[in-house]
Amino acid sequence: MNQQEAALRIAYLCEELDRHNYKYYSLNQPEIDDYTFDQLMNELIALEQSFPDLLHETSPTQRVGNDINQDFKQVAHKYQMLSLSNTYTEEEVADFDQRIRKLTDENFEYVCELKFDGTSISLTYENGKLVRAVTRGDGEKGDDVTANVKTIKSIPLRLHGDYPKEFEIRGEIVLPFSVFENLNREREEIGEQPFANPRNAASGTLKLQNSSIVATRKLDAYLYHVLGNNLPEDGHYALLQHAATWGFKTSEHTRKCKSIEEIFDFLKEWNVRRKDLPVATDGVVIKIDSINLQQELGFTAKSPRWAIAYKFKAEQERTILHAVSYQVGRTGAVTPVANLEPVLLSGTVVRRATLHNSDVIANLDLHLGDTVFIEKGGEIIPKIIRVDLSERHPMSEKVDFITHCPECNTELIKQEGESAFYCPNETGCPPQLKGKLEHFIGRKSMDIDGLGSETIDLLFQNGLVQNVADLYDLSFNDLTNLDRMGEKSANRILESLETSRSVPFERVLFSLGIRFVGETVAKKLARGLKSIVKISSASLEELIAVDEIGTKIAESILNWFKELKNQNLIERLKAQHLNFEIIEQFKEGQTEKLAGLSIIVSGTFEKFSREELKNFIELHGGKNVSSISTKTDYLIAGENIGPSKLEKAEKLKIPIISEDQLIQLTE
Numbered sequence: 281m282n283q284q285e286a287a288l289r290i291a292y293l294c295e296e297l298d299r300h301n302y303k304y305y306s307l308n309q310p311e312i313d314d315y316t317f318d319q320l321m322n323e324l325i326a327l328e329q330s331f332p333d334l335l336h337e338t339s340p341t342q343r344v345g346n347d348i349n350q351d352f353k354q355v356a357h358k359y360q361m362l363s364l365s366n367t368y369t370e371e372e373v374a375d376f377d378q379r380i381r382k383l384t385d386e387n388f389e390y391v392c393e394l395k396f397d398g399t400s401i402s403l404t405y406e407n408g409k410l411v412r413a414v415t416r417g418d419g420e421k422g423d424d425v426t427a428n429v430k431t432i433k434s435i436p437l438r439l440h441g442d443y444p445k446e447f448e449i450r451g452e453i454v455l456p457f458s459v460f461e462n463l464n465r466e467r468e469e470i471g472e473q474p475f476a477n478p479r480n481a482a483s484g485t486l487k488l489q490n491s492s493i494v495a496t497r498k499l500d501a502y503l504y505h506v507l508g509n510n511l512p513e514d515g516h517y518a519l520l521q522h523a524a525t526w527g528f529k530t531s532e533h534t535r536k537c538k539s540i541e542e543i544f545d546f547l548k549e550w551n552v553r554r555k556d557l558p559v560a561t562d563g564v565v566i567k568i569d570s571i572n573l574q575q576e577l578g579f580t581a582k583s584p585r586w587a588i589a590y591k592f593k594a595e596q597e598r599t600i601l602h603a604v605s606y607q608v609g610r611t612g613a614v615t616p617v618a619n620l621e622p623v624l625l626s627g628t629v630v631r632r633a634t635l636h637n638s639d640v641i642a643n644l645d646l647h648l649g650d651t652v653f654i655e656k657g658g659e660i661i662p663k664i665i666r667v668d669l670s671e672r673h674p675m676s677e678k679v680d681f682i683t684h685c686p687e688c689n690t691e692l693i694k695q696e697g698e699s700a701f702y703c704p705n706e707t708g709c710p711p712q713l714k715g716k717l718e719h720f721i722g723r724k725s726m727d728i729d730g731l732g733s734e735t736i737d738l739l740f741q742n743g744l745v746q747n748v749a750d751l752y753d754l755s756f757n758d759l760t761n762l763d764r765m766g767e768k769s770a771n772r773i774l775e776s777l778e779t780s781r782s783v784p785f786e787r788v789l790f791s792l793g794i795r796f797v798g799e800t801v802a803k804k805l806a807r808g809l810k811s812i813v814k815i816s817s818a819s820l821e822e823l824i825a826v827d828e829i830g831t832k833i834a835e836s837i838l839n840w841f842k843e844l845k846n847q848n849l850i851e852r853l854k855a856q857h858l859n860f861e862i863i864e865q866f867k868e869g870q871t872e873k874l875a876g877l878s879i880i881v882s883g884t885f886e887k888f889s890r891e892e893l894k895n896f897i898e899l900h901g902g903k904n905v906s907s908i909s910t911k912t913d914y915l916i917a918g919e920n921i922g923p924s925k926l927e928k929a930e931k932l933k934i935p936i937i938s939e940d941q942l943i944q945l946t947e
């Protein structure tokens with residue numbers, strides 16, 4: 281294929297992939313299956329690699345993000361990003377209508393739209409291309425998060441149709457409930473504090489420094505406000521209809537309303553229907569439709585006069601606090617749970633409410649038998665928001681956070697800077713032991729087929745298994761002696777334990793359940809240090825030198841390997857022939873020309889991708905590092921390299937070389 285043919289094919293593939301992205305993520309009407317989509321994408325990736333000149337920054341392949349650490353630049357908003365004034369009752373909405381009717385004699389219409397509960401974003405498009413994405417910030421200026429926003433599939437990188445040459449569009453970046461729940465499950469698995477609600481998760485994700493992680497989080501976006509000169513319509517509603525044809529995801533539930541009664545109908549309807557939506561909403565925005573009239577009415581100091589937010593009342597209910605119980609998780613974190621007199625809230629019977637940690641209990645000054653108000657706000661699990669002190673019995677007992685583990689009676693500890701208490705008895709506390717076993721057998725870990733949490737429970741209760749090494753000592757008789765365990769199931773378990781001996785090192789490392797060592801970290805550690813021997817004997821500095829390993833993770837690893845019990849565990853697993861090193865095959869072209877050199881690759885390159893350069897360095901015995909220190913030997917600088925990185929390299933007098941010079945080093 282020559283350059284010209286490639287250009288045509290690339291243009292076609294970009295167009296097709298954009299169209300299918302729009303159909304899938306914005307309209308929810310996929311036309312082709314995932315496999316066919318991936319085929320097209322792979323063809324485009326291959327072509328762009330062969331013809332790097334033809335790679336464009338709005339190509340659908342550019343949505344995967346990159347691992348360049350970003351310092352978010354502050355950018356001034358062209359149009360102020362004001363927040364709306366909030367109302368909570370129909371009377372306040374009626375007052376708003378009255379105020380406007382006093383200010384104008386014109387006939388006008390309102391537009392009612394759902395208020396999505398996420399984080400606001402302002403997108404700027406020029407000549408049909410996304411050029412900038414900025415957070416609300418303080419309303420005057422916000423953070424430039426363009427690289428992260430480009431990974432959101434429902435935000436078009438290129439537009440179609442009769443879009444204005446230059447305009448801004450605003451919307452809300454949200455995390456769907458289903459994605460939020462998965463994300464929290466994964467966080468809890470590696471001992472990270474879960475996010476309180478989808479809004480926090482969305483805004484936290486948008487500010488991540490590594491856009492390739494943002495890409496995995498599956499953020500979504502609804503756009504709701506077009507701004508600019510020379511817009512094709514005077515009506516806000518009609519503009520949104522246009523925006524949808526340009527490729528934006530807009531809410532299908534937006535409605536024009538002529539009267540205050542129609543607005544009330546919308547509020548009543550959506551107070552109920554919103555519970556069936558896949559994303560969180562916290563109210564309705566009511567706007568004047570005509571943009572001319574909007575401009576005539578203008579702004580107060582804090583907010584526009586032509587719009588108002590009506591916030592749904594978070595449903596509250598009164599009930600009695602009977603007791604506080606404590607749950608111990610796999611990582612030993614102790615979570616207090618309030619046990620309540622059952623009460624109906626938002627359509628479900630609530631018996632328990634989360635109390636998060638000891639600070640929450642102290643702030644509420646909870647007493648047993650208290651009458652409490654519970655609420656289901658943005659949070660999934662209800663929480664106690666306040667105590668009705670007038671109902672408190674003078675003799676009632678104050679709730680004090682426990683000092684000892686409810687499962688093993690070990691004294692609890694609190695780590696500096698953390699709000700949670702932990703049971704430190706990692707190797708003797710039943711829920712921690714069982715949790716570790718469950719983590720070990722999981723699909724992403726050792727993938728032991730036939731063993732589930734019920735069987736683990738049985739094995740544990742019968743004293744057959746205390747830790748993961750014990751699993752490999754199980755005999756056929758041990759298993760068949762268990763209740764409800766047939767010969768067939770026993771064989772299946774033994775077979776999959778056998779197969780697990782060939783699970784690659786990085787997954788074995790993840791399976792150990794070391795705090796903060798999730799899937800990705802385990803992979804980076806395994807690839808960076810190659811064996812358990814090196815990892816267990818590594819210093820803090822050596823661990824931090826591995827890509828994406830920070831002090832918190834490094835310290836957790838050091839502490840884990842310091843424990844004699846863990847050292848014994850590794851020895852026993854080694855004796856069972858699990859993989860404890862990366863088995864490397866001899867690679868063609870391998871040399872030691874870069875041995876002992878620490879090299880940083882940063883920016884974008886002409887001839888190779890960053891990943892290819894890193895592989896090249898490893899092939900020649902060099903070490904890839906991610907942050908500049910006096911120990912760095914070379915910085916391979918490409919285009920768009922961050923100015924702070926360059927500055928630091930110059931300050932530390934680290935040689936800055938090109939990709940060609942790197943290759944010369946190995947010749």
Ligand SMILES: [Zn+2]
Pocket residue numbers: 608685686687688689690703704705709710
């Ligand atoms: Zn315990």
